Structures are given as structure tokens and as C-alpha cells.
Amino acid sequence: MRKLPSLNALRAFEATARRASVTQAATELGVSHSAVSQQIKSLEEYFGQALFLRRGRRVEPTEGARLLLEELKMAFDRMATACDQFNSRNGSTTITVNATPSFAMRWLIPKSSQFQIQNPSVKVVVETSTSDGIDHLNRSYDFIFRRVPMERLDCKCQKIVEDHSTALMSPSLEVDCRDPGTFRHQTLLHLKSRPDAWRKWFEVSGIPLEETPPGPYYEHFFLSLQAAISGLGIAIGPLCLVRDDMAGGRLVAPFADRTVAGPGFHTLYPAIAMRSRHHRAFLEALVEAGRADDAKPAL
Numbered sequence: 001m002r003k004l005p006s007l008n009a010l011r012a013f014e015a016t017a018r019r020a021s022v023t024q025a026a027t028e029l030g031v032s033h034s035a036v037s038q039q040i041k042s043l044e045e046y047f048g049q050a051l052f053l054r055r056g057r058r059v060e061p062t063e064g065a066r067l068l069l070e071e072l073k074m075a076f077d078r079m080a081t082a083c084d085q086f087n088s089r090n091g092s093t094t095i096t097v098n099a100t101p102s103f104a105m106r107w108l109i110p111k112s113s114q115f116q117i118q119n120p121s122v123k124v125v126v127e128t129s130t131s132d133g134i135d136h137l138n139r140s141y142d143f144i145f146r147r148v149p150m151e152r153l154d155c156k157c158q159k160i161v162e163d164h165s166t167a168l169m170s171p172s173l174e175v176d177c178r179d180p181g182t183f184r185h186q187t188l189l190h191l192k193s194r195p196d197a198w199r200k201w202f203e204v205s206g207i208p209l210e211e212t213p214p215g216p217y218y219e220h221f222f223l224s225l226q227a228a229i230s231g232l233g234i235a236i237g238p239l240c241l242v243r244d245d246m247a248g249g250r251l252v253a254p255f256a257d258r259t260v261a262g263p264g265f266h267t268l269y270p271a272i273a274m275r276s277r278h279h280r281a282f283l284e285a286l287v288e289a290g291r292a293d294d295a296k297p298a299l
Helices: 007-019 022-029 033-047 063-090 101-118 180-185 197-204 221-229 243-247 271-275 277-295
Strands: 052-055 058-061 093-099 122-128 143-146 155-161 164-168 235-238 265-270
Touching: 007 022, 007 033, 007 058, 007 063, 022 033, 058 063, 093 101, 093 277, 101 122, 101 143, 101 221, 101 277, 122 277, 155 277, 164 197, 180 197, 197 235, 221 235, 265 271, 265 277, 271 277
Parallel strands: 093 122, 093 143
Antiparallel strands: 052 058, 143 265, 155 265, 164 235
């Protein structure tokens, strides 16, 4: 019979040593900070020696613990490979996702495509909902994406990408773009779900308005965006959802430095979902994509 310490304790040690942070390890494992600390303490008692050196908020494995870390990495990799091989022979993992149509079309699906290519045994099923609310959802999902923070029992909420909205228009539209005040006299395209977006944009541009400017209203952001691309007016929306259109010359943001900051696009997921390596990898891929997106300057 093999004599081993707790597998959970070894996972806590490996995650903490790899990330040099108890907090980040707790997030990865989907448990509390104190739970990881307790697991590490139990492992130190098992070995009869300290495993980490404290450097302020960060931790570093001791010289001996680094050797243990390398062996554990290889062991966990071998276990992951064995599970993948078993999975490929006996079925695949399914990740269920719910998002609003615009976010699904213009960010989620493009940003998750590389993950799906690299993980062919994982099936990502994306369903859409027209409401930012989640109480009406009649089934459970592994990940829910919304433009607002969410709360649900036994779930965690995490921001994926920032939400900075600005004026967007076709480069073929003949509009004086030297002064944002001239936009008051143009056809402005509105969203029914964000009826005060234009008024807020004029405010951050130093042009307070008593009421929202006139213009047609659209049910979805992608509809107002298509209208803007077609030269029917000026839309307003998040930069993170239009970067491909801007890079392709279909849209321009003439006042990209004047943005209305929103709460950000978030995901809600059950804490237990992080026990799945594929679910963790899916989340990490999107977090990294969001971080890269946030670092990009407006074109």
C-alpha cells in the first residue's frame, strides 16, 4: 500500500508554489484562502519541515520544496494525460455557456476558438439570452457571461474584460470629427437596454445634455453596429466588441479617448466547476484573452 499525504494537500502545495501566492492558488482550486493555508500546514506537519518562505504577500518554496514541486508537476501531468486518454476513448467533456447575443458573437466565440482547437475532446455549447438578468434561466450552466456582476449561492463571479464604450461610425460617413459637440446634430443609434449611453458619453465629453438625443433604438448592440457599418448613423458601444471591425476598417472611433466606463463583462460559475481541469483551462484562456484585450490601445 502506498504511503502518501493527502492528495488535496499536494494539490494545494503545487498550486501555491507554481503561482507563488496562496490567494491565487485558492482561486484556481475554487476553495478559500484559509483552506489552502490549512492544507499546506498539514503537509508541513507531515514532512516535518517548512515548505515556503514568506516574502511579503508572496511565498516562495524552499530549496527542498522546489525539488518536490518538479516531481509533483510531472506526476500531475501524467495523471492529466491518463485522464485525457481515458476521456478521448470514453466520451468528451462538455462546457455549457450562456451569454447575451452580442457578447457571444463578438467576443466569447472568437476568443474561445483557440481553446476549442487545442482541446478537441471538449465540447463548448454556447446558448444566448437577451436579458442581463439570470433569474429567468431555467437550467444550470457552467459559465454565465453578463455585462454586470452577478451573485448566486455557491458560485463565484469574475470580471473577464473591461467595458469602455465610445462613439463608433463608418469611415465613409461624412461627419465633422474635430469636435464631439457636432455629433448632437447627427443620427445617433441607441440601444433599448442602454438608453442613457449617449447622454453619458456627451457628459464625459464635456457636453452636458438635459435629455437623451433623438435617434432610432435597436434591440441588440450588433444590430446598431451593423447600422453604423452601413452608414446609417453613429453607434455607441464597448471597444472590446468592435476591435476586429476597427482593424478591418469597417468602423472608426473618432474620439476613442472619450469613453463611458461600464462595470465590465463578468462570468459566473459554480465553485465546484474548478475541480475540472478543462473548465479551469477554459476560464484561464478567457481571462488571458481579456487581459490582452484590455492592454490594446484603441485603433
